[in-house]
Amino acid sequence: MKAPNGHRETQHPYETLDRASRAVVARATGGSSPTAAATAWADWALHLSRAPGRQLELAERAMRSAAKLALYAGRGTQGEAPFAPRPGDHRFDHPGWALPPFNLWQQGFLACQDWWDGAAQPPRGATQHNADRVAFMARQALDVVSPSNGVLTNPEILQKTIESGGGNLVRGAARLAGDMAARLTGQSESPDEGYAVGRNLACTPGEVVYRNELFELIQYTPQTEKVHAEPVLIVPAWIMKYYILDLSPENSLIRYLVEQGFTVFAMSWVNPTAALRDTSLDDYRRLGVMAALDAVTRIVPEARVHACGYCLGGTILAIAAATMAREADQRLASITLLAAQTDFTEAGELMLFLDESQLAFLEDMMWDQGYLDQAQMAGAFRALRAEDLIWSRAVRRYLLGEDEPQFDISVWNGDATRMPARMHSDYLRALFMENRLTAGRFAVEGRVIALKDIDAPMFVLGTEKDHIAPWHSVYKATLFTENELTFVLTKGGHNGGILSEPGHRGRHYRIGHRTRDKSYMDPDTWFDRHPAKEGSWWPEWSAWLTRKSGAEQVAPPAIGAPEAGLPPLGPAPGTYVFQT
Numbered sequence: 402m403k404a405p406n407g408h409r410e411t412q413h414p415y416e417t418l419d420r421a422s423r424a425v426v427a428r429a430t431g432g433s434s435p436t437a438a439a440t441a442w443a444d445w446a447l448h449l450s451r452a453p454g455r456q457l458e459l460a461e462r463a464m465r466s467a468a469k470l471a472l473y474a475g476r477g478t479q480g481e482a483p484f485a486p487r488p489g490d491h492r493f494d495h496p497g498w499a500l501p502p503f504n505l506w507q508q509g510f511l512a513c514q515d516w517w518d519g520a521a522q523p524p525r526g527a528t529q530h531n532a533d534r535v536a537f538m539a540r541q542a543l544d545v546v547s548p549s550n551g552v553l554t555n556p557e558i559l560q561k562t563i564e565s566g567g568g569n570l571v572r573g574a575a576r577l578a579g580d581m582a583a584r585l586t587g588q589s590e591s592p593d594e595g596y597a598v599g600r601n602l603a604c605t606p607g608e609v610v611y612r613n614e615l616f617e618l619i620q621y622t623p624q625t626e627k628v629h630a631e632p633v634l635i636v637p638a639w640i641m642k643y644y645i646l647d648l649s650p651e652n653s654l655i656r657y658l659v660e661q662g663f664t665v666f667a668m669s670w671v672n673p674t675a676a677l678r679d680t681s682l683d684d685y686r687r688l689g690v691m692a693a694l695d696a697v698t699r700i701v702p703e704a705r706v707h708a709c710g711y712c713l714g715g716t717i718l719a720i721a722a723a724t725m726a727r728e729a730d731q732r733l734a735s736i737t738l739l740a741a742q743t744d745f746t747e748a749g750e751l752m753l754f755l756d757e758s759q760l761a762f763l764e765d766m767m768w769d770q771g772y773l774d775q776a777q778m779a780g781a782f783r784a785l786r787a788e789d790l791i792w793s794r795a796v797r798r799y800l801l802g803e804d805e806p807q808f809d810i811s812v813w814n815g816d817a818t819r820m821p822a823r824m825h826s827d828y829l830r831a832l833f834m835e836n837r838l839t840a841g842r843f844a845v846e847g848r849v850i851a852l853k854d855i856d857a858p859m860f861v862l863g864t865e866k867d868h869i870a871p872w873h874s875v876y877k878a879t880l881f882t883e884n885e886l887t888f889v890l891t892k893g894g895h896n897g898g899i900l901s902e903p904g905h906r907g908r909h910y911r912i913g914h915r916t917r918d919k920s921y922m923d924p925d926t927w928f929d930r931h932p933a934k935e936g937s938w939w940p941e942w943s944a945w946l947t948r949k950s951g952a953e954q955v956a957p958p959a960i961g962a963p964e965a966g967l968p969p970l971g972p973a974p975g976t977y978v979f980q981t
Contacts, residue, residue, distance in 0.1 A: 424769035427762050432773075433754075434762035441534040448524035459520050466512040470505075478504050484511035492549040492793055497556025506548040514543055530756065537753050544792050550800075558800045569802030577799045596812045599974055603644035605656045607973035610666075610961040611696040614677070615688050617669045617975040618696050621655060623957035625662040629950040631734045632664040632701045632958075636690055638712035639670040642816050642978055645896060646711060649809045652902045654939065661943045663707075664958060666697050668714075672818045672980035675771025682717070682827035683845065690721040698732060699965040701958050705734035707946055711899065712870065713828070715741020719852060719878075720838065724845045726854035735949045737860040737942070740870045740895055743852060744839040744877040745832050750868055755833055763829070767822035775817035810896060818980075839881045852878070858885040860945055862938065864898030865890060876924045879915060886915045887945060890928070891938045903937045910938040 412420075426435070449455060469483035478501050486493050498507050521536030523529050548554035552562060552570070561569045596602055607621035635655065637643035646667065647655040658665050668689065673680065690708075697706055710718030715738040722736050742748060767773050797803045837843035843850055859882065863872030872890055879886055891898045891910040901908050911931040915922075922930075961969045 427766035441531040444531040448527040495557040572802035573799035603974040608969040627954035636714035678771035709737035723850040
């Protein structure tokens with residue numbers, strides 16, 4: 402397959418040698434730059450070395466912690482423990498951690514964790530980014546030596562070992578050997594037989610009606626006698642497979658929309674190989690979003706389109722919409738952004754992995770491979786929640802010998818995709834590193850675009866516990882637009898908050914509406930002024946789409962448009978979703 406745009410850049414043989422050598426190191430480190438890590442430690446340590454007052458403060462903190470531990474031990478570990486785990490840290494939930502000597506080991510670990518929380522605060526003159534990276538690396542190092550990771554230092558593992566006569570360790574060793582063999586051979590873990598794409602995942606009926614080198618377009622079979630005249634086009638993220646929005650039948654957002662009387666189209670991105678190494682971010686707009694919109698309007702002519710983008714799909718949709726506004730293209734009836742960022746100044750913990758050194762290192766690795774591999778990308782996300790996604794999982798799997806029950810979302814989570822080298826470099830550099838979109842420096846086809854040009858009404862949603870697209874960052878869409886906008890903040894994380902079907906227990910959301918004449922409201926004030934409502938946000942969105950649609954409903958359009966060169970190409974979920 403020929404790349405849609407350009408050719409590999411030519412460069413001097415010396416530079417090729419440099420890049421090749423860095424690519425070798427990058428493969429060994431999983432894409433993490435040793436220089437970036439060393440620079441962060443050097444910045445922190447050198448500034449701390451010139452701060453005697455801060456050194457005394459940290460020494461005093463250490464002595465106070467030691468005194469608290471000594472007092473706690475002297476009481477026979479009776480009374481309230483001086484240190485508590487962080488919210489969300491469940492490594493010490495087992496009741497055995499309240500008994501000696503396990504409670505002393507736990508408290509010693511938490512005391513070290515508490516000291517590093519203070520020590521990693523930036524000394525005067527050090528950059529906050531480097532201090533945050535030092536705190537992150539210190540946390541990773543501490544997680545390695547946590548007493549929860551040891552057979553003899555974890556009461557839960559010890560109890561299980563005694564009860565099973567060591568059977569848990571035998572089962573865990575077999576799993577460890579199997580996982581290591583699979584990693585060495587490049588094999589992926591097979592999902593539970595109870596889950597299969599096309600059978601009970603991504604199983605909403607439909608047909609592929611368009612295909613190019615970047616995506617397949619799926620048109621879903623109508624389930625109501627009448628539909629809204631305006632179709633819905635869903636632009637998913639290309640970092641994972643599209644079917645997070647069509648997971649199981651009971652929590653499929655796509656199925657829900659179809660049942661509400663909407664004609665729904667969804668893009669299913671290709672899983673790129675090195676053949677697409679030169680595909681750019683603009684190719685994803687031009688040959689992706691715009692090609693999909695063109696196909697939808699040929700199938701449903703004379704109807705404006707409700708466009709919805711999720712995560713990275715929302716970012717590229719915002720770019721496409723701003724470009725359309727500049728060109729006076731009025732085909733969008735509304736724009737929905739789900740957990741999608743348009744401004745990246747508060748992009749969350751992912752920024753820990755990004756600076757010029759780190760980006761150059763990643764670019765050299767992708768230059769060599771032609772893409773960013775699934776495992777290399779997944780490692781960064783796991784590291785953000787290492788105590789849960791790495792160490793707690795390893796303890797359960799290899800030391801407790803427990804089977805990990807699979808769920809629909811865990812199967813999807815393991816079904817990652819690659820990303821073309823040029824596109825991923827464009828995205829990281831132009832948006833994450835340089836924040837060009839809201840800084841007035843993002844050019845499409847040689848001319849700068851502006852989000853404030855967008856006239857179509859917007860529905861923007863953030864999730865409370867999102868560590869990939871923090872809701873404060875998502876909320877910034879209200880700062881850089883001037884159109885009618887509804888903002889929703891829902892309970893959950895980046896994926897779980899989206900899967901919030903009606904009837905889902907324990908769900909709530911907040912919703913607010915901004916008209917053109919209202920001034921900007923900061924996110925914390927917005928939060929305080931909009932009380933939580935119980936239930937799912939899905940009906941709110943469906944009702945909002947209905948209000949932005951025409952009053953009359955019509956007969957469902959045909960599947961595809963053979964007369965316009967768009968015949969059905971095969972049943973949903975298509976072929977790209979099965980690419981590995």
